[in-house]
Amino acid sequence: MLLPTFGSSQNQGQMEPTEIINSLAEDREAYFGAVAPPIIQTSNFAFRTVREMREAIGGEFIKHVYSRGNNPTVEILRKKMAALEHAGDCLITSSGCTAITLAVMANLRAGDHAVCVERCYSWTRHLFTEILPGFGITADFVDGYDTMALKKAILPNTRLIYLESPTSWTFGIQDMRAVAALARKQGIITVTDNSYCTPLNQNPLDMGIDIVVHSASKYLSGHSDVVAGVLCGSEEMVARIFRSEYMTFGGIPSPFDAWLMLRGLRTLEVRLERSTSSAKQLIAFLEQHPAVERIIYPFHESHPGHSLARRQMRDGSGLFSVILRTDDPLAVERFCERLRHFLLAVSWGGHESLVLPAVGLPATHSDSGHGLPLNMVRIYAGLEDPALLRADLEQALEEIGMKYV
Numbered sequence: 296m297l298l299p300t301f302g303s304s305q306n307q308g309q310m311e312p313t314e315i316i317n318s319l320a321e322d323r324e325a326y327f328g329a330v331a332p333p334i335i336q337t338s339n340f341a342f343r344t345v346r347e348m349r350e351a352i353g354g355e356f357i358k359h360v361y362s363r364g365n366n367p368t369v370e371i372l373r374k375k376m377a378a379l380e381h382a383g384d385c386l387i388t389s390s391g392c393t394a395i396t397l398a399v400m401a402n403l404r405a406g407d408h409a410v411c412v413e414r415c416y417s418w419t420r421h422l423f424t425e426i427l428p429g430f431g432i433t434a435d436f437v438d439g440y441d442t443m444a445l446k447k448a449i450l451p452n453t454r455l456i457y458l459e460s461p462t463s464w465t466f467g468i469q470d471m472r473a474v475a476a477l478a479r480k481q482g483i484i485t486v487t488d489n490s491y492c493t494p495l496n497q498n499p500l501d502m503g504i505d506i507v508v509h510s511a512s513k514y515l516s517g518h519s520d521v522v523a524g525v526l527c528g529s530e531e532m533v534a535r536i537f538r539s540e541y542m543t544f545g546g547i548p549s550p551f552d553a554w555l556m557l558r559g560l561r562t563l564e565v566r567l568e569r570s571t572s573s574a575k576q577l578i579a580f581l582e583q584h585p586a587v588e589r590i591i592y593p594f595h596e597s598h599p600g601h602s603l604a605r606r607q608m609r610d611g612s613g614l615f616s617v618i619l620r621t622d623d624p625l626a627v628e629r630f631c632e633r634l635r636h637f638l639l640a641v642s643w644g645g646h647e648s649l650v651l652p653a654v655g656l657p658a659t660h661s662d663s664g665h666g667l668p669l670n671m672v673r674i675y676a677g678l679e680d681p682a683l684l685r686a687d688l689e690q691a692l693e694e695i696g697m698k699y700v
């Protein structure tokens with residue numbers, strides 16, 4: 296798969312994603328020519344001499360000392376993810392939330408202020424509203440479509456701007472090039488959650504963003520069997536976070552989970568392609584269905600961020616939301632429960648197609664209440680036969696549409 300490149304990259308002479316995924320950082324001769332990478336399930340590493348030991352402990356960012364810092368299986372993944380995101384380096388974490396917490400806490404101190412995009416991931420919001428105030432850090436939330444509103448929210452003590460483009464329920468888009476440029480001028484660090492796009496569909500570092508975080512629990516690992524995360528940035532930024540917060544908070548995944556991610560990454564290109572193409576087929580069916588009021592998808596013409604999405608993303612993905620034409624939350628519940636193939640579950644990015652209705656969230660979700668319309672359902676198109684998925688939606692929509700048809 297050949298990807299168009301956007302803007303200047305930190306890492307000229309990049310490898311193609313296919314090559315990164317297949318061979319980068321895989322020293323097969325060192326492990327019997329094995330095609331699949333090894334799981335080095337060890338907590339610690341032995342040295343022949345005291346001098347070697349001293350040097351390794353002094354250079355733990357790249358040396359093998361103890362698996363809370365660096366482990367050979369995790370390191371293969373680390374090198375691949377850094378290359379895929381056009382980053383100087385990266386850290387693999389035990390969850391997306393660990394990556395988010397590291398990126399944010401490593402760059403804020405008591406007295407600092409952050410600006411965060413409205414409708415970001417719920418636990419990101421919790422970090423800013425519930426945890427950081429206890430450390431003397433404040434935050435304001437702004438509508439990310441409006442770069443001017445974001446600019447106005449910047450205070451003299453603002454040190455960090457947190458973006459998520461697109462957000463994962465309403466798919467709000469932020470102009471990353473514009474935000475990065477205005478933040479740079481004022482010495483403010485920018486962080487973006489890139490879980491929706493994966494590095495195949497968007498590379499925020501190329502647009503001037505300082506740190507990219509991912510929930511690898513979604514598309515990157517891709518099989519609904521791992522919780523993990525990724526943090527990417529310049530080598531200097533990543534080394535600083537490694538030597539302090541990463542080693543202290545202890546958020547590295549196990550070698551086995553890193554191996555599952557490596558296995559998932561091998562098929563990322565085909566999985567993302569299939570999921571995206573199925574989502575587009577389902578959207579084409581749903582948008583003309585009388586029981587569907589509106590589609591919310593960044594690559595749909597009706598989306599307010601559509602043209603901006605096309606400028607900074609290579610494609611949409613397999614996740615979108617629909618507003619059903621009903622004011623009866625029980626009809627939405629019946630629709631979800633009548634689906635035979637789509638599972639009712641949080642998360643996305645695996646083999647299985649999923650639905651997550653707003654009525655499935657408790658009213659208290661995300662601190663201030665989720666604020667989503669109760670006739671909204673988030674749909675993830677998985678890897679199954681799209682004709683089967685379409686037929687399933689069609690039969691379940693009978694719960695909504697009868698009186699309108």
Ligand SMILES: *Cc1c(COP(=O)(O)O)cnc(C)c1O
Nearest residue numbers: 390391392416463490510512523
């Ligand atoms: C799932 C998710 C997270 C959190 O990641 P975990 O791996 O579950 O900790 C963060 N951001 C987005 C957009 C997500 O979808």
